[in-house]
Amino acid sequence: MTALKRLDHVAVLVPDLEEALAFWQDQFGLLLDHVETVSSMAVKIAFLPLGESEIELVQPLSEDSGLAKFLAKRGPGLHHICIEVEDIAAKLADLRSRGVRLIDEDPMLMDDGRQLAFIHPQSTGGVLLELYELP
Ligand code: CO
Numbered sequence: 001m002t003a004l005k006r007l008d009h010v011a012v013l014v015p016d017l018e019e020a021l022a023f024w025q026d027q028f029g030l031l032l033d034h035v036e037t038v039s040s041m042a043v044k045i046a047f048l049p050l051g052e053s054e055i056e057l058v059q060p061l062s063e064d065s066g067l068a069k070f071l072a073k074r075g076p077g078l079h080h081i082c083i084e085v086e087d088i089a090a091k092l093a094d095l096r097s098r099g100v101r102l103i104d105e106d107p108m109l110m111d112d113g114r115q116l117a118f119i120h121p122q123s124t125g126g127v128l129l130e131l132y133e134l135p
Helices: 017-028 066-074 088-097
Strands: 004-013 034-038 043-050 053-060 077-085 115-119 129-133
Touching (some): 053 066
Antiparallel strands (some): 004 077
């Protein structure tokens, strides 16, 4: 079985990035690393490192994206957690063979060389789970 390495990030869906940032910075003293706009997903993401992991605050930028619909339906809060694995293709194959429902059958390759895939919450007790393999 391929190894899990660490918790990479916890993603929190927020309607207002500035307001959410103020909370995590002022009440917990977390430092903002950077804010990134991902136009392909119509989101703005703030990255707040915490130990070996990060808290990601995710604000949808368009009304009709999947994330915006999720926010409208469920309200703000935890969206997914992400675990870094050693070999994402092997992990997905392993999960598939055990009947775990995958959202992404194959890892998606990002511009920075990162590979990622999502596991369906139906198979995880309600937690949307993201896997990363870092370059
Ligand atoms: Co994520």
